[in-house]
Amino acid sequence: MPKTFYITTPIYYVNDKPHIGHAYTTIACDVLARFKRLDGFQVKFLSGTDEHGQKVAKAARDQGIEPIDLCDRNSKNFRDLAGVIGASNDDFIRTTEPRHIAACQALWKDLEKSGHIYLAKYAGWYAVRDEAFYDEGELTKGPSGDKLAPSGAPVEWVEEESYFFKLSAFQEPLLKFYDANPDFIGPKSRFNEVYSFVKGGLRDLSISRTTFSWGVAVPGNEKHVMYVWIDALTNYIAALGYPDKTKDYAAYWPHAMHVVGKDIIRFHCVYWPAFLMAANLAPPKRVFAHGWWTVEGQKMSKSLGNAIDPNALIEKYGLDQIRYFLMREIPFGNDGDFSESAISGRINGELANEFGNLAQRGLGFIAKTLGSVLPAPGAYTPEDNEILKACAELIVPARVAMDAQGFDKALDAIWAVVRAANQYVDKQAPWALKKTDPARMNTVLYVMAEIVRHLAIIMQPFVPTSANKMLDQLGVAADARSFAHLGRNHALKGGTTLPAPSPVFPRYVPPGESKPGKST
Numbered sequence: 302m303p304k305t306f307y308i309t310t311p312i313y314y315v316n317d318k319p320h321i322g323h324a325y326t327t328i329a330c331d332v333l334a335r336f337k338r339l340d341g342f343q344v345k346f347l348s349g350t351d352e353h354g355q356k357v358a359k360a361a362r363d364q365g366i367e368p369i370d371l372c373d374r375n376s377k378n379f380r381d382l383a384g385v386i387g388a389s390n391d392d393f394i395r396t397t398e399p400r401h402i403a404a405c406q407a408l409w410k411d412l413e414k415s416g417h418i419y420l421a422k423y424a425g426w427y428a429v430r431d432e433a434f435y436d437e438g439e440l441t442k443g444p445s446g447d448k449l450a451p452s453g454a455p456v457e458w459v460e461e462e463s464y465f466f467k468l469s470a471f472q473e474p475l476l477k478f479y480d481a482n483p484d485f486i487g488p489k490s491r492f493n494e495v496y497s498f499v500k501g502g503l504r505d506l507s508i509s510r511t512t513f514s515w516g517v518a519v520p521g522n523e524k525h526v527m528y529v530w531i532d533a534l535t536n537y538i539a540a541l542g543y544p545d546k547t548k549d550y551a552a553y554w555p556h557a558m559h560v561v562g563k564d565i566i567r568f569h570c571v572y573w574p575a576f577l578m579a580a581n582l583a584p585p586k587r588v589f590a591h592g593w594w595t596v597e598g599q600k601m602s603k604s605l606g607n608a609i610d611p612n613a614l615i616e617k618y619g620l621d622q623i624r625y626f627l628m629r630e631i632p633f634g635n636d637g638d639f640s641e642s643a644i645s646g647r648i649n650g651e652l653a654n655e656f657g658n659l660a661q662r663g664l665g666f667i668a669k670t671l672g673s674v675l676p677a678p679g680a681y682t683p684e685d686n687e688i689l690k691a692c693a694e695l696i697v698p699a700r701v702a703m704d705a706q707g708f709d710k711a712l713d714a715i716w717a718v719v720r721a722a723n724q725y726v727d728k729q730a731p732w733a734l735k736k737t738d739p740a741r742m743n744t745v746l747y748v749m750a751e752i753v754r755h756l757a758i759i760m761q762p763f764v765p766t767s768a769n770k771m772l773d774q775l776g777v778a779a780d781a782r783s784f785a786h787l788g789r790n791h792a793l794k795g796g797t798t799l800p801a802p803s804p805v806f807p808r809y810v811p812p813g814e815s816k817p818g819k820s821t
């Protein structure tokens with residue numbers, strides 16, 4: 302039985318257009334999914350769209366169209382985004398699909414059967430924009446004295462018959478669960494935040510609405526539709542075939558990881574495990590809440606018109622370049638402010654000058670001097686052995702970092718080797734050996750090719766197209782690119798003729814500036 306890994310993005314609301322914040326989460330999940338696949342795991346990677354609720358119903362009404370038409374149109378934008386950012390998700394779920402509705406109704410019935418749902422009357426504050434209920438004490442005052450949710454969203458007073466979930470009964474079970482699973486929430490600061498929230502006491506949660514109908518009908522009482530979050534969270538198990546608990550559910554759910562933004566941590570780390578425990582299902586293995594991207598210090602939003610369009614950014618800088626930037630620029634979990642000058646700095650300083658140049662120096666030299674025939678190495682010097690060992694062992698710290706979702710730490714470890722490799726090349730100076738010691742030159746060129754093979758294999762999750770181009774240029778077979786192929790057992794064969802090399806990471810030159818002339 303292969304090791305399995307299940308990774309999910311949040312399902313995105315269809316009333317917004319995809320922006321760089323959504324792309325960020327999906328890219329992070331994609332990097333993890335690719336890393337695990339290359340590391341021998343059988344991976345399921347899910348994304349999708351959240352299509353029910355008052356917010357969508359209202360947006361459709363404002364546009365004079367049916368909610369499902371709005372959903373069809375906007376869900377496609379998110380499905381297309383996955384293609385644009387190179388996401389390798391193997392499923393995309395929509396909450397309007399029959400498989401999802403069936404799963405929600407099955408979960409509801411399980412909650413009811415286990416005695417965790419009761420009917421009463423709800424009176425309290427609701428923020429449609431957040432699709433969340435708030436206590437009076439959580440509200441703040443807006444500039445004109447109006448009440449606002451902690452997120453800044455306007456709230457309205459809601460009074461209606463509602464089903465409730467006995468969340469209050471889960472304070473102790475949740476705290477016990479967190480104690481027993483200190484890795485359930487990452488980063489640690491979020492774990493502590495959730496822990497103290499639950500410690501402060503939990504109130505029962507209203508989980509149905511009667512004042513609108515765009516949602517999943519409550520089984521047995523069609524006057525009610527389910528609260529959009531109980532509906533939305535169920536997507537994660539619906540996509541595994543729940544209520545069938547054999548097959549995908551059995552294979553993947555014990556290894557589930559949700560990546561979310563910090564805005565929706567309470568839903569994923571408090572409500573969701575409580576719902577699951579109440580239905581006698583296991584909580585997911587881990588939830589990681591990443592930080593928030595702002596643009597010049599401002600929240601990205603439709604109303605401010607400052608949302609960054611991933612399509613435009615990718616067109617300007619390149620897909621792998623943007624993927625690399627997003628994973629490199631800020632430690633996953635921290636907030637970041639978006640600036641384009643930081644992007645070109647990373648592209649030129651790191652991808653072009655360090656990684657790309659390393660590959661181009663080796664491959665270009667082999668093409669020019671040896672007619673593209675990869676030389677066979679002679680005996681290795683201690684320096685050769687040292688850099689080859691660093692390459693072969695790089696997977697160890699990279700794995701540790703990736704298991705903690707420390708993308709920047711994994712890249713730090715990789716870059717330490719990229720820099721050591723460039724120093725190795727400077728010191729060995731194969732161009733100077735051409736006349737004095739061609740046999741040694743051959744060994745150095747071979748070692749350079751092996752270095753690039755290792756780095757390209759490990760960089761595939763971050764920059765898949767470019768890393769695979771490098772591996773193409775080294776003549777590495779498509780089925781010899783997994784982490785199992787790192788190390789000397791799978792080393793390149795001397796004597797192979799390599800395809801013509803071409804630079805993989807061009808420098809970014811702002812429009813209007815001319816490209817620097819070819820160095821001589």
Ligand code: ME8
Nearest residue numbers: 311312313314322323326351533534561562593594
């Ligand atoms: O909350 N910076 O959907 P949503 C970083 N449907 N990440 C950002 C971001 C930003 N500025 N803006 C958005 C929902 N995100 C619910 C989820 S899941 C069962 C239901 C990312 O469309 C981040 O991952 O508002 C955030 O959690 C998510 O988009 C919110 O997407």
